[in-house]
Amino acid sequence: MDRLRTGVVSGLLSSVADVVLGRSCAGCDEPGIALCEECRRALRARPRLRRSVDLGDIEPGLHLPVACSLEYRGAVRQVLYRFKDHRIPHLARPLAPALAASIGFAAEHAGVECTDTTLVVMPTRRSTAKRRGFDPLGSVVAAAIGEQPVADVSTPLVDTRRAGTSKALGVWERQLATAGAFSVRGQVRGPVRGQRRGRGRLPDGPVILVDDIVTTGATAREAAATLIVAGVHVVAVATIAGTP
Numbered sequence: 244m245d246r247l248r249t250g251v252v253s254g255l256l257s258s259v260a261d262v263v264l265g266r267s268c269a270g271c272d273e274p275g276i277a278l279c280e281e282c283r284r285a286l287r288a289r290p291r292l293r294r295s296v297d298l299g300d301i302e303p304g305l306h307l308p309v310a311c312s313l314e315y316r317g318a319v320r321q322v323l324y325r326f327k328d329h330r331i332p333h334l335a336r337p338l339a340p341a342l343a344a345s346i347g348f349a350a351e352h353a354g355v356e357c358t359d360t361t362l363v364v365m366p367t368r369r370s371t372a373k374r375r376g377f378d379p380l381g382s383v384v385a386a387a388i389g390e391q392p393v394a395d396v397s398t399p400l401v402d403t404r405r406a407g408t409s410k411a412l413g414v415w416e417r418q419l420a421t422a423g424a425f426s427v428r429g430q431v432r433g434p435v436r437g438q439r440r441g442r443g444r445l446p447d448g449p450v451i452l453v454d455d456i457v458t459t460g461a462t463a464r465e466a467a468a469t470l471i472v473a474g475v476h477v478v479a480v481a482t483i484a485g486t487p
């Protein structure tokens with residue numbers, strides 16, 4: 244490698260290292276602080292309903308409220324990207340209040356008590372989990388339930404999508420790509436007999452489906468539909484952030 248390229252690469256590596264080690268802000272790269280005051284303000288939870296997920300094809304008239312607390316742009320987007328792709332576990336803590344607020348807001352909107360509600364955490368694709376070596380959403384959930392106690396946290400969903408990114412797909416392609424994306428652990432899709440087999444593992448009470456970011460809502464819809472067909476009482480979706 245020539246000297247110029249070596250310089251560029253080592254410059255990039257050192258700026259990533261500065262963020263990882265908390266020597267510069269994860270949201271805006273300001274040196275000397277892990278998360279600056281302005282980016283902390285951007286992470287302040289403002290819970291709202293993002294959209295609803297239409298499940299009328301499964302149960303007539305069924306719409307699930309989707310709550311998020313942050314706008315997925317600017318510093319929020321950068322912090323989430325670094326948290327997940329640069330594997331910076333300490334960022335779970337500043338992201339947790341937003342998820343806790345969304346869970347509370349979603350429960351209130353669905354007319355259920357958080358303490359009666361089980362969180363079902365959206366699964367990570369196996370290939371992605373392996374590459375990252377840690378579970379970003381799981382660690383935010385763990386921190387969030389310290390602030391917003393719930394009945395239980397459960398991970399019955401399995402992501403059966405093939406490896407590959409959905410980031411480049413449009414709305415329609417994404418809907419197609421998510422059809423049949425999930426299955427329920429220990430259950431066989433389709434025949435009633437197969438569905439009953441794993442029922443003991445599934446939550447009985449109300450369930451809020453939890454994800455990091457909501458964009459089109461297609462992934463949440465597919466996951467919720469899979470749970471509902473398996474007999475789970477899904478009442479809402481709660482996410483950290485939503486696209487504006």
Ligand SMILES: [Zn+2]
Pocket residue numbers: 268269270271272273278279280281282283318
């Ligand atoms: Zn900053």
